[in-house]
Amino acid sequence: MATIDAGDVGISEVNLKIRELAEKGENEIVLYNPDARHLISVGVIGKSKIKIKGSAGYFCGGLSDGPTVEIQNNAGWGVADNIMSGTVIVGKNAGAIPGVGMRGGKLVVKGNLGSRAGAMMKDGVIIGGGKANFMAGFMMMGGRLIVCGDCEGGVGQNMISGTIYVGGEIQSLGADAKFEEMEEGELEDIYQLLDEFDLPHPESFRKIVPEGKQLHYAKYERKLSPAKISVPEGPMWDKRLVEDIAVKADLGRYRVRSFGSARHIPTFDDIAFKITPEMVLSQKNPRARCRLDTVLGNKFASNPLRLKMPILIAPMSYGALSKPCKVALAKASSIAGIAINNGEGGMLPEERAAAKQMIYQCLSGRYGFSPHDMLRADAIEIYISQGAKPGLGGQLMGSKVTPEIAYLRGLPQGIDIRSPSRHPDVLGADDLIIKIQEFREVTAGRVPISLKIGAGRVNNDIKIALKDTVDFIEIDGMEGGTGASSSVVTDNVGIPSLAAIVQAMSGLDEIGCGGQLQVVQMGGIRDGVDAAKAIALGAHAVAVGTATLVAMGCTGCMTCHTGNCPRGIATQNPELVSKLEVDCAAARVASFLDSMGTEMAAIALACGVPSVHGLCRDHLVALSPQAAEITGLPLAREGDMLA
Amino acid sequence: MCGIAGLMLRNSGAIGKKLVGMLDGLQHRGPDSTGFALYRQPAADRMVMRILLKCSAETHEGKSRASKVLQILRGFGVEVLSDSYTQEHYRLEIAPVPAVKDLSYAVENQAGVEILSFGSALEIIKDVGSSLDISKRYGIEAFTGTHCIGHVRLATESIVDASRAHPFWAYGFSDVAIVHNGQITNYWKMKRRLQKTGYQFRTDNDSELIAVYLADKLDRGFSLEEVLARSVDELDGTFSFLVSTADGFGFAKDHLAAKPMVVLEKDDMVAIASEEVALNRLFPGESLDTYEPFPGAYKTWQLSTLAMSA
Incomplete structure (x- = not known):
């Protein structure tokens, strides 16, 4: 037995000690004076038993695989979050979202369960000896939740899979949950589990399962005959709009669309570089004479990303995209010496193997999220929202939810996945700080932790991000692409990248913190010139998504969501997928990325x-009064030569 | 987006020191500013007015504002017993006055200053910085009294300064203060309603609205408990807040319960905080018997009953 006195020691030191002892195979570790502090015993891999003599704060025992953690008294929010296996026992009560995102193992709370117990859990068992606060089993995706006492309202709200058993009174069921008869042997199974932890047997249990009405859209878009229009086409009416109305009349809801917004918004085309003619003529071999190398995320992390040029491949999920496409992008990122972001749905092993540097995304649904993959990542990004659909979670239509993708995500096969719009354990900027600290604990502060936000109130958001101690922030303009989203949101919510990067810089300047947070701008970056413009406006790097897909053959037919991509890029149909040849696609994307580098270098030298x-704002001019108003750049005057 | 804490003791004690520790324990939830509303036994013969001069009291402008305040008080026939200052904070002890609201509006509107608190028991001290910093600057640890509430702030919308730090005094009502964690979404609607009945607002911070809303209800004769019960239905958004009066103390939590709060009740004290870690600052090393209030919950305690129950 080993003992640790947490009394006068920082939690990071305590966790390092626990992990060191666990790795050595220490059987029992006893922790004194926890004083309800946060993040105790997170990120522990191994079979040790950790006894916490007192109460614990947020996320105790979370993001672990294997240990038994016994908390003598109370636990704060998110106890046992995302555990893969092992057992966490709470002697008294647990705060909100106990067992959030659990993927296996057992969480036993002898007293009461806080609200939203088992939110987004994928597997494993949660047992509550007492009552459960509201929305027990909120958006549960698998596993079992057993509540011995009474439940407040909304039990099983929007549950997707899994089973809830309640021994006491149920105030009300949540949306899309229903009662079901217990099968033979089920009650015995529950009693056996209760005996294992010396919990009394309620006389009976009621069983709650998903009703399943919200797992699929009621109706799908059909192929309609081509739209006809008799009024003169103009800004008010055109064929697209007529088709849009016809489809909505058929569906009775918004349209799901993909690729990105096609409407006109101010873009990087509306600004240009001021370049003197002799400079343009004098440049030869720009790559050899211009530095592009970029260190990203070195504010707190000891191992930042080291990029050969200031470009990332934007997060796009395996699911939205095919496996050959993801692997090709990963290979291209390695050839180009940059980093790729895995996107939603867990880390695809083939993609990880092909990528030299990978940013691992943590999204609201926590599909496939695991501490092992966190340790395999070169950076971790907390996704708050996306430029193409700020305020909404990801969508993946059932036609693309193959058995493999469902397995990776921990969801039932074939459902229309609509990811939660917000994180279960981040309800404000204050909770977010603790989540970020948790990730730092798990990765021992090695890799950068970033935040991704869809561009909306960038001026406020960037100040929050700065205070939330992230290593860098990714800002996604409304031009950003998507594999599926409501067209209403894609076309009408958010602000363009051009405005976003300007707001980001002014937000930091307003609080006297200019230059203190690296910004990655994404959304609408289509070549090296766009990238150079974003950098001149203040971005430290950019991310490209759609352009890389176009480089490998995407034609922009806007049908990614249907899964019928004719190029094998955004589909899971084996026949279509086979059309995409990995090495050829990787070479084309790498070559495109290389051209971006050359363009950036040439412009920098010319400036x-x-x-x-x-590059800085002094190198830029606005080409329209609108762009001048948005960016604060001067309008092009006579005599400025433009690139 | 913040952390809140409150403490009520049966017997007057070192509440300043205790609250400094609790807020230090919560500082990770809000690094921008920290504030304290501290209560001692109400004095029958004096009231304390704490003023933010909005410039250092040592400057010419500061001195001129302070003397303007004194002039207005004299105009109201108020006897000033003593005055002192620390940086921008000006503290006056005056003989009791009945017309708190009228006097307050006159002082603010004519002297260009801001009243942070006014009452016979209450003093609010708040500023940009951490709990430990502010304690050092204003001598919070030396304060003894019966109850207190405090706040650490992470600003999300309005700017970071002493005015927008919490606690908020329920402007115009002696000895009422609040601290709040969350966001009131029917802010503009409620604010317009209160403005129509003659209330002035000094910031764009939604927490100030809660303070004025509660004070208005108290002024209409509702008990603290009734006011909190109504607030849970009438205020929209996600919130956990604490309210304190000269002899009472309570909390309210919205129906969504997205903002954390933990309560510890003992025979001789009540302590509330966003997180248990702050409660453990009062009892290091102990396992505490706490509870997390349910959504839509509210509760009040009175100093007198806390004393009786022992």
Whole structure:
């Protein structure tokens, strides 16, 4: 037995000690003076038994695989979050979202369960000896939740899979949950589990399962005959709009669309570089003479991303995209010396193997999220929202939810996945700090932790991100692409990248923190010139998504959501997938990325700076009064030569 | 987006020191500013007015504002017993006055200052910085009294300054203060309603609205408990807040319960905080018997009954 006195020691030190002892195979570790502090015993891999003599704060025992954690008294929010296996026992009560995102193992709370117990859990068992606060089993995706006492309202709200058993009174069922008769042997199974932890047997249990009405859209878009229009086509009416109305009349709901917004918004095309003619003529071999290398995320992390040029491949999920496409993108990122972001739905092993540097995304649904993959990642990104659909979670239509993708995500096969719009354990900027600290604990502060936000109130959001101690922030303009989203949101919610990057810079300047947070701008970056413009406006790097798909053959037919991508890029149909040849696609994307680098270098040299990071606002002009108003750049005057 | 804490003792004690510790324990939830509303036994013969001069009291402008305040008080026939200052904070002890609201509006509107608190028991001290910093600057740890509420702030919308730090005094009502964690979504609607009945607002911070809303209800004769019961239905959004009066103390939590709160009740004390870690600052090393209030819950305690129950 080993003992640790947490009394006068920081939690990071305590956790390092626990992990060190667990790795050595120490059987029993006893922790004194926990004083309800947060993040005790997170990220522990191994079979040790950890006894916490007192109460614990947020996320105790979370993101672990294997240990038994006994908390003598109370636990704060999110106890045992995302555990893969092992047992967490709470002697008294647990705060909100106990067992959030659990993927296996057992969580036993002898007293009461806080609200939303088992939210987004994928597997494993949660047992509550007492009452459960509201929305027990909220958006549960698998496993079992057993509540011996009474439940407040909304039991099983929007549950997707899994089973809830309640021994006491149920105030009300949540949306899309229903009662079902217990099968033979089920009650015995529950009693056996209760005996294992010395919990009394309620006389009977009621069983709650998903009703399943919300797991699929009631109706899908049909192929309609081509739209006809007799009024003169103009800004008020055109064929697209007529088709849109016809489809909505058929569906009775919004349209799900993909690729991205096709309407006109101010873009990087509305600004240009001021370049003197002799500079343009004098540049030869720009790559050799201009520095593009970029260190990203070195504010707190000891191992930041080291990029050969300031470009990332934007998060796009395996699910939205085919496996060959994901692997090709990963290979291209390695050839180009940059990093790829895995996107939603867990880390695809083939993609990880092909990518030299990978950013691992943590999204609201926590599909396939695991501490092992966190340790395999080169950076971790907390997704708050996306430019193409701020305020909404990801969508993946059932036609693309193959058995493999369902398995990776921990969801039933074939459902229309609509990811939660917000994180179960981040309800405000204050909770977010604790989540970020948890990720730092798990990765021992090695890798950068970033935040991704859809561009809306960037001016406020960037200040919050700065205070939330992230290593860098990714801002996604409304031009950003998507595999599936409501067209209403894609076309009408958010602000363009051009405005977003300007707001980000002014937000930091307003609080005297200019230059203190690296910004990655994404959304609408289509070539090296766009990238150079974003960097001149203040971005430290950019991310490209759609452009890389176009480089490998995407034609922009806007049918990614249907799963019928004719190029094998955004589909899971084996016949279509086979059309995409990994090495050929990877070579094309790598070559495209290389061209971006050359363009950036040429522009930087032409502007008279030896590094792309030397570009600044002084090198830019606005081409329209609108762009001048948005960016604060001067309008192009006579005599300025434009690139 | 913040952390809140409150404490009520049966017997007057070192509440300043205890609250500094509790807020230090919560500082990770809000690094921008920290504030304290501290209560001692109400004095029959004096009231304390704490003023933010909005510039250092040592400057010419600060001195001129302070003397303007004194002039207005004299105009109201108020006897000033003593005054002192620390940086921008000006503290006056005055003989009791009945017309708290009228006097307050006159002082603010004419002297260009802001009243942080006014009452016979209450003093609010708040500023940009951490709990430990502010304690050092204003000598919070030395304060003894019966109850207190405090706040650490992470600003999300309105700017970071002492005015927008919490606690908020329920403007115009002696000895009422609140601290709040969350967001009131029917802010503009409620604010317009209160403005129509003659209330002035000094910030764009939704927490100030809660303070004025509660004070208005108290002024109409509702008990603290009734006011909290109504607030849970009438205020929209996600919130956990604490309210304190000269002899009472309570909390309310919205129906969504997205903002955390933990309560510890003992024979001789009640302590409430966003997280248990702050309660453990009062009892290091102990396992505490706490509870998390249910959604839509509210509760009040009175100093007198807390004393009787022992």
